[in-house]
Every structure is written in structure tokens, then in C-alpha cells.
Amino acid sequence: MIAEATVVSGRTLALSILIGSCALLVLGVHPVLLGALVQEGRIAEAQVGNLVTIEMLAIVPGSLAGIALLRRTGVSIVAGLAGLAIVAINLFLMGQAGMTTLALARAASGFGEGVLVAVALVAISRVVRVERASAIFLAVQTLLQAIVAASLPAIAIAGSRVDAALAALACAGLIAAAAAVILPSRLSPTEPDSERGAITPASLTALCCAGLFLGAIVSVWGYFGLWLIHYGYPPTFEGMAVSLCLVAQVVGALVAARFGERLPNRKTIIACAIAGAGLVAAFYLGRGSTGAIIGVSIAFGFVWLFTLPFFAGWLVEIDPGRRAVLYLTAFQLGGAALLPSLAGIAVGAYSINAALAFAAAAFLLLAVAASLAVRNKAATR
The missing domain is CATH 1.20.1250.20 (MFS general substrate transporter like domains)
Incomplete structure (x- = not known):
């Protein structure tokens, strides 16, 4: 159990889950994005797995860095900057091709996504019923992914399905940054166990x-x-x-x-x-x-x-x-x-x-x- 004084409000939990869900939208967009990258000739078929690896691995240190930053810095600053960085990276990638450029950019985006995920994880760790909060987090993120994944195949920007997927990820980053502004000034993890x-x-x-x-x-x-x-x-x-x-x-x-x-x-x-x-x-x-x-x-x-x-x-x-x-x-x-x-x-x-x-x-x-x-x-x- 955690002390009653440290339990986050329902509003804070909801906003944090929204931020984390925006960060993990990429998991639902991946099948459409990666298939379109190959179809449009931006990467080779055998490189798809490498892009998945790079972004998923980057989320791990990003989440650890996010937890560390939240101990020292206000959540609005941490999540706001991470969300804006995701916006900038995905907008930059529009029209880009080549494994090197895509790999570096997806790694940077994955790191930012990890920081946003940390916000949700810290909030969930500060509720009484962690299991229920975790289930809600899973449900919200997956519903968001389902809605976007259903819409993307019918959308193209200047004839490109890749750029449409990147625009969706940029919008998610912007929503996360906006939600971060409404959060309380502090959302710190509990002190580590000795x-x-x-x-x-x-x-x-x-x-x-x-x-x-x-x-x-x-x-x-x-x-x-x-x-x-x-x-x-x-x-x-x-x-x-x-x-x-x-x-x-x-x-x-x-x-x-x-x-x-x-x-x-x-x-x-x-x-x-x-x-x-x-x-x-x-x-x-x-x-x-x-x-x-x-x-x-x-x-x-x-x-x-x-x-x-x-x-x-x-x-x-x-x-x-x-x-x-x-x-x-x-x-x-x-x-x-x-x-x-x-x-x-x-x-x-x-x-x-x-x-x-x-x-x-x-x-x-x-x-x-x-x-x-x-x-x-x-x-x-």
C-alpha cells in the first residue's frame, strides 16, 4: 500500500494515461507505417525488423530517463518537451528515405516516447488499485491505436501513406504536450527501495x-x-x-x-x-x-x-x-x-x-x- 497523501487524483491519472497512450500510438501505427515504407521504396523489406528493434529499444532508456527526470523536474516540462520533440521528429521524416536517416530519427522518437510512457507509469504506481489502472491504460492505448490504424490506410498526404502515418504520430505528440500543461506541477516517483x-x-x-x-x-x-x-x-x-x-x-x-x-x-x-x-x-x-x-x-x-x-x-x-x-x-x-x-x-x-x-x-x-x-x-x- 502507498500513503494516502501520495495517491494521485483521478484527473491526474486520466491525463497521464492519455499521455502514455499517445506515446504508444506507434505500436498500432507500425504495421501500416512499415509496410508503406517498403511499398514506397524508402527501405528494403529485410530492414523492417531493424526499425522495430531500434525504436522499441530506445523506449527502454527513454522510460528510465523519464523516471529520473520526474524526480528532479516538473512533469509539465518533462512531458511537454518530450511531446514537442516527437512532433518535430515525425514532421522532419516526411519525405525522407534511407535506413540511416530513418533509424536515427525513429531512435530519437522512441526515446521521447519512453519519457512520455514514464509519466503514465509513475501515475499508475501512485494509485491504490494498480491492476485496475494498468488495465485501463492498456484499454485506452489500444482503442486509440485501433481508431488510428483503421483510418490510416485510406489517408495519404501528397500520395504518401508513410507521411500520413508520420502526421498521425506528430499529432499524438502534440496532444501529449498539451495534456502535460494541465498536469500538476509535480508527479514524482516513489523513493527507491533500499x-x-x-x-x-x-x-x-x-x-x-x-x-x-x-x-x-x-x-x-x-x-x-x-x-x-x-x-x-x-x-x-x-x-x-x-x-x-x-x-x-x-x-x-x-x-x-x-x-x-x-x-x-x-x-x-x-x-x-x-x-x-x-x-x-x-x-x-x-x-x-x-x-x-x-x-x-x-x-x-x-x-x-x-x-x-x-x-x-x-x-x-x-x-x-x-x-x-x-x-x-x-x-x-x-x-x-x-x-x-x-x-x-x-x-x-x-x-x-x-x-x-x-x-x-x-x-x-x-x-x-x-x-x-x-x-x-x-x-x-
């Missing part, structure tokens, strides 16, 4: 599994738009599939929030990992059917956000002191950054379908690792 938060082999296994799960998800998500283009589907169909997937994510998060406490954490993770591998296979098998792709997209989105809360529950089971769970976001983002890059190598060596095969293998590896962790715990009793 206890050592050593990661045990058991908690490290759970953390690595969390990284594998989100890495496998993003390996599919980052290449999804390009995969649809490869099989001849129009941008409007892509937008519909992506937006329905995002809506299903919201449903998955809310179902987990409502019923998650009744389910065993590790067994649920194992079942969902196996389901993830099956859904990846279903994408490939149903590649010629619009109905099949829509159905699998919805199921994929549901499994995505339904599963994520169970990793926190697993870590709390391992470490009731809740020190290991502090590393969860870093491991998840690390997996989401590194695995798509490895998937990109497979795509370059084989074909776009290699991204699906890679993701399925990661899901199955996660299921095996989590199963062995269960057995190891049982063996030590």
Missing part, C-alpha cells in the same frame, strides 16, 4: 518468458502489414484487420482484469503460448481467405493482451516482495525489440513467411520454458 532486488533463476526464467512472448507477438505484428501486401490485400483490408485485432486486444485485457485472478498464472501462460503458435500457423494456412485472416487477427489480438497480466502474477508468485516485477517492462520491451530483428534476418534469407515461422518457434520455446519452470518448482517441494 533492499536489493536480486533476480533469482526462477524470476529470470519468468522475465525471459515475458520477453519471448512479446517478442514473438511483435515479430508477427511488425511484418503483418507487409505480409498482407505480399499476398495482394489492399490497404483498406489491412486497416480493417489491424483495427479489429486492436479492439480484440482491449477485450482480452478487460477479460483478464475481470477473471484473471481465478486462473493459474503459469498454466495460463503455457496455454496461451501454444495458442499463439497455433494462430501463427492459422495465419499462413488461411492466407488466401479474407474471412480466415480477420478471424485469426481477432483471436491473435485477444490472446495478446489477455496473456500479458499473467506474467506479472507469475513474478509476484515467485517474489512476493515484488522486486522482480519491476524489471518486467524492460524485459518485455527488450524481447519486442530483439526478436523482430532476428525475424528480419530470416525474412532476408528466405521470405516474408519466415517471420511467421520464427514467431511460432518463439511461442513454443516459451511454452517449453514455462513448463520446465513448473516442473522444477514441483520437484523442489
Whole structure:
């Protein structure tokens, strides 16, 4: 529990969640943006995974820097400057091409996005019911992503879908900067615990599994738009599939929030990992059917956000002191950054379908690792 005097108001929480959701809009825009970059000849197909890796990795130090800055500086200044930086970077990228320029700019944007995410994380950490606030954060960010993803494929700026996606990200940065002005002058993280938060082999296994799960998800998500283009589907169909997937994510998060406490954490993770591998296979098998792709997209989105809360529950089971769970976001983002890059190598060596095969293998590896962790715990009793 936290002291009553340090609990943030509902207004502050709502604004902070809006700011964090604007920062993470890029996750919903990625499939459209990356597919359009390749289609317009701005990057090569095999470089898609690298761009995902660069931006996702940059969010990690950005969030850590944001937490450090919030200890010393007012939240309006920190979030306002980060939001304006995101606006400037995305406007600069309009009309730009080439991996070097795009990589440097997306890294800088990812760092700014991480700073904005820190605002939401600090606010959520200062409410009584963290789980409910986290579920609301997941729902809001995903709904925002769904709305934008559904709109983007039908919009072009001077004939460019890339520039339309960049304009959407710039608008999100502007909204975040405006919301930051309304926040109270201070929104500081709680003081760090003096206890050592050593990661045990058991908690490290759970953390690595969390990284594998989100890495496998993003390996599919980052290449999804390009995969649809490869099989001849129009941008409007892509937008519909992506937006329905995002809506299903919201449903998955809310179902987990409502019923998650009744389910065993590790067994649920194992079942969902196996389901993830099956859904990846279903994408490939149903590649010629619009109905099949829509159905699998919805199921994929549901499994995505339904599963994520169970990793926190697993870590709390391992470490009731809740020190290991502090590393969860870093491991998840690390997996989401590194695995798509490895998937990109497979795509370059084989074909776009290699991204699906890679993701399925990661899901199955996660299921095996989590199963062995269960057995190891049982063996030590």
C-alpha cells in the first residue's frame, strides 16, 4: 500500500494515461507505417525488423530517463518537451528515405516516447488499485491505436501513406504536450527501495518468458502489414484487420482484469503460448481467405493482451516482495525489440513467411520454458 497523501487524483491519472497512450500510438501505427515504407521504396523489406528493434529499444532508456527526470523536474516540462520533440521528429521524416536517416530519427522518437510512457507509469504506481489502472491504460492505448490504424490506410498526404502515418504520430505528440500543461506541477516517483532486488533463476526464467512472448507477438505484428501486401490485400483490408485485432486486444485485457485472478498464472501462460503458435500457423494456412485472416487477427489480438497480466502474477508468485516485477517492462520491451530483428534476418534469407515461422518457434520455446519452470518448482517441494 502507498500513503494516502501520495495517491494521485483521478484527473491526474486520466491525463497521464492519455499521455502514455499517445506515446504508444506507434505500436498500432507500425504495421501500416512499415509496410508503406517498403511499398514506397524508402527501405528494403529485410530492414523492417531493424526499425522495430531500434525504436522499441530506445523506449527502454527513454522510460528510465523519464523516471529520473520526474524526480528532479516538473512533469509539465518533462512531458511537454518530450511531446514537442516527437512532433518535430515525425514532421522532419516526411519525405525522407534511407535506413540511416530513418533509424536515427525513429531512435530519437522512441526515446521521447519512453519519457512520455514514464509519466503514465509513475501515475499508475501512485494509485491504490494498480491492476485496475494498468488495465485501463492498456484499454485506452489500444482503442486509440485501433481508431488510428483503421483510418490510416485510406489517408495519404501528397500520395504518401508513410507521411500520413508520420502526421498521425506528430499529432499524438502534440496532444501529449498539451495534456502535460494541465498536469500538476509535480508527479514524482516513489523513493527507491533500499533492499536489493536480486533476480533469482526462477524470476529470470519468468522475465525471459515475458520477453519471448512479446517478442514473438511483435515479430508477427511488425511484418503483418507487409505480409498482407505480399499476398495482394489492399490497404483498406489491412486497416480493417489491424483495427479489429486492436479492439480484440482491449477485450482480452478487460477479460483478464475481470477473471484473471481465478486462473493459474503459469498454466495460463503455457496455454496461451501454444495458442499463439497455433494462430501463427492459422495465419499462413488461411492466407488466401479474407474471412480466415480477420478471424485469426481477432483471436491473435485477444490472446495478446489477455496473456500479458499473467506474467506479472507469475513474478509476484515467485517474489512476493515484488522486486522482480519491476524489471518486467524492460524485459518485455527488450524481447519486442530483439526478436523482430532476428525475424528480419530470416525474412532476408528466405521470405516474408519466415517471420511467421520464427514467431511460432518463439511461442513454443516459451511454452517449453514455462513448463520446465513448473516442473522444477514441483520437484523442489
